[in-house]
Amino acid sequence: MKLFYYPAACSLADHIALIETGLPYGLSGIGREKKTEDGRDFLSINPKGYIPALELEDGTILTENQIILNYIAERSGKLLPEGGIARWRTLEALAFMSSEIHTNYAPFFRDFPEPEKVRAREKLKKAFAILADQMGQKQFLIADEMTIADCYLFWVLMVAPKSGVELPENLQACFDRMRVRSSVIQAFAEEGLA
Numbered sequence: 001m002k003l004f005y006y007p008a009a010c011s012l013a014d015h016i017a018l019i020e021t022g023l024p025y026g027l028s029g030i031g032r033e034k035k036t037e038d039g040r041d042f043l044s045i046n047p048k049g050y051i052p053a054l055e056l057e058d059g060t061i062l063t064e065n066q067i068i069l070n071y072i073a074e075r076s077g078k079l080l081p082e083g084g085i086a087r088w089r090t091l092e093a094l095a096f097m098s099s100e101i102h103t104n105y106a107p108f109f110r111d112f113p114e115p116e117k118v119r120a121r122e123k124l125k126k127a128f129a130i131l132a133d134q135m136g137q138k139q140f141l142i143a144d145e146m147t148i149a150d151c152y153l154f155w156v157l158m159v160a161p162k163s164g165v166e167l168p169e170n171l172q173a174c175f176d177r178m179r180v181r182s183s184v185i186q187a188f189a190e191e192g193l194a
Helices: 011-021 065-076 084-109 114-135 148-163 169-179 182-190
Strands: 002-005 026-029 053-055 061-063
Touching: 002 011, 011 065, 011 148, 011 182, 053 065, 061 065, 065 084, 065 148, 084 114, 084 148, 114 148, 114 169, 148 169
Parallel strands: 002 026
Antiparallel strands: 002 053, 053 061
């Protein structure tokens, strides 16, 4: 498999999951001009034009963090509870972070007018409070074992300072624990972020 990524972007979640599961993978960075490291036009790989994209062994391309993370978990048999409510809570958390946190970062990534940033900050505060309540005193978001939701959670927490939103204490503690995790350290090194 090959993960198309941009350093420190949301594709970092998929990168961490690939390392955590031990699945074999390669990486291909995408430049701002939408070219791959080997010079290909990224739009010919993913017409949506954004990362992440995961190229499977047969050439099939998967896009969207939720789908790629789920594929990695299903393929490896790791990072996704096999049954029960924990499985559904993991998938629910992925959808929530995608729709309620990731999308509300747009005003800060694209320098929208301040009133839009204020609205986004309020939505982010509420979303982080919901995640903090869901996490409670657990080591990770869903349970005391890492899931694909935590791979995505790490990225949304890492980007939070750009918005000016202060993280709840338990989410900050989770971020700090994950930041020193070997998979995160490896992903940072491979993306040139270390």
